[in-house]
Amino acid sequence: MTYQLDHIAIGCTDLAQGVAWAEERLGVKMQAGGQHAHFGTHNRLLGLDDGLYLEVIAKNPDAPIDRPTWFDLDNFTGPPRLANWICRSDDVENAQAITGPPVSLTRDDLHWQLTVPDDGSLPMQGGYPSLLKWGAGITPPSGSLPASGVRLTKWEVWHPQADWLREAITLDSDVVCFQSGPIGFKATFETPNGTVVL
Template structure:
C-alpha cells in the first residue's frame, strides 16, 4: 500500500492550472476526461508513482455528479488522497475489520492520446473519518499517470489532521500506510509541495 495521488478540485480547470503554475513554476498537463462523471483533469508528477490531479468540470460532458459539485464550489478544495494496492480484496477486508463496509467498483479515464486507464477502487459510505479515509485503488492498466505528467514538483509534507486521530492511526497501520496523523478540531489534509519557486501549501478547504 502506498500513496498514489492527491485530488485537488476547482470550478475551472484552466484557472486552477494557472494558479498552480504561479505557485510552482510548473504547468500541469491535460490528463483527460472521466466518462460519466462530468469531470476532466490536469496532472503534475510529484515522484515516480505519485502525482497531483487537478480536477474540474468537463465542458464536453453533462454537468452531473462530481462535475456539478465542482462547478458549484466557491473555490479550490483538496478532495481526497488516493493510495494504491496490489491486492484490493485484502484492503477491503482491512476496512471491514474496522467496521467500514466497502464495495469494489471500476473507474476509468481516457487520456488525450485516446488511451484508456482503468482501475478498481473501494467505495465506502460516508464515515466518521471523513476526508482522512483514503480512497483505496488498484491499477488494472500498466501505465501510471505520473510517468508522463510534467516534472519539477515534489511532495514536501503530508499530514492528516483529525479529531479522531487515535482511531485513524491503527487503521493506517493495518493498511500499511506510514502517514503522520495529528490531533485537530476539524478534519484536514495538510499538503505542502515544493516547486521551482519553493514550497507552497495546497488549500485543503474551498477558498
Template sequence: MIRFDHIALAADTLEAGADLVRARLGVKIGPGGAHPLMGTHNLLGATGPDSFLEVIAADPGAPPARPRWFGLDRPETLTHGPRPFLVAATDDLDAALAAAARAGFDLGRPEALRRGELHWRFAVTANGAPAEDGAAPLLIEWPAGPHPAGRMADAGLRCAGVTLRTPRPERLRALMAALGAANLFAIAEGAAGVVATFTGPGGAGGTLEPMMEALP
C-alpha cells in the same frame, strides 16, 4: 496494504485549480482527460515515477449517472475554494475496503473506470463524498505494469509530506492501522482535510491545504 499515489486538488473548474497550483507551487500542470462515468475531467502532472498531482473538476458537458466522486456535487466541498484530497494505492482494493469495514469505516465500493487505454478501480461512496469529511484517503487500484505517472508531463515537483488533519485523530489512526499504514502519513488534530507539501526546482514548491475562507 496502501501507499501514496497522488494528491487530487478538487476545484470548481480546471482553470481555478490550475491557477492555484501556479500560485502555490509555482508550476503549470499538464493536460489530462475526462471520466464519463463520473462526469469529471482533470489535469495531471507527475511528481515522480509512481505518483502525481491531479486537478479535478466537474465536466459541465458530461452529467454523470451517479454522484460525482471527491464530493464535487456537494456545495460544502468547495465552499472556500479548491481542496486537496489524498489518494492511496492498493494492490487489492477489495481486501482494503473489507479491512476498513471491519474497523467500522465505509470507504465506498469499487468502481471500474477507464480513460482511453488507461483503466483502474476506485472506491467511491454512495453519495460521492470522501470518508471522514475528506481526511481519510481515497483508495485506487491500478492494474499490474508501469504506473501511469510515467506517461505524464513532469514539472519537477515532488511530494515532501502529507498530513491528514481531523478533529478525531484517534479514529483516523484506527483506520490507518486497519489499512496497514499506521505510520505512513502524519495525523494531526484540526479541521478535517489534507495538507500536502511539495518541493521543486528553482524555488518551485509549496503547500496545498483546505482554505478556511473563500478566495477574493
C-alpha cells in the same frame, strides 16, 4: 493491509481556474489529463518526484450525469483547495464499509478500480483515503508523466479522529501524517522556486 500513496487531488468548481491556482502556487505548468465519463469529471495532472502525482479535478459542465459524482464534487464550493488523497491497494474491497465499493473505470488507455461511496462522498470526510487498484499491465500516470521538479515532502490529514486513523491505516509512505483538529489537508512541496505549502 498496507497502502501506498498514489496521488493527491485539488478540487475546484472550474478546471481552468483550478489549474491556474495550482500553477501560480507551484510555479510549474500542469500537464495533460482527460475526462472520466462515468463520473462526469475532467482533470489535469502534474508528475511529482518519488512516483507520485498531483491531480486537479472538477465536474465537467459538458458531461452531465444522472448519478452522484466522486470526491464529493457535487457539494464542492468556494476556491480551489486540496480535496482528497488516493492510495494504491491490492485489495480495494478490504475496507469498503468505510471507503465504499470499488468502481471499475477507464480513461483513454487506463483502467482501474477506485472505491467510491454510493453517494459520492469522501470516506470519513477525507480522513480515510480512497483506494485504487490499477489494472494489470497498466502504466499509471506517475510512471508516464514528465518530471516537473516538484516533490511532495509532507501530506497532513487533519481529522478529529486522527488517533484512530493513525492506528487503522498502515501506509508505505514517509510523507503522510495525521493531525488532530478540524477536517482538512495540508501539503508541503519542494519546487524549483523553493518550499510551497498548500
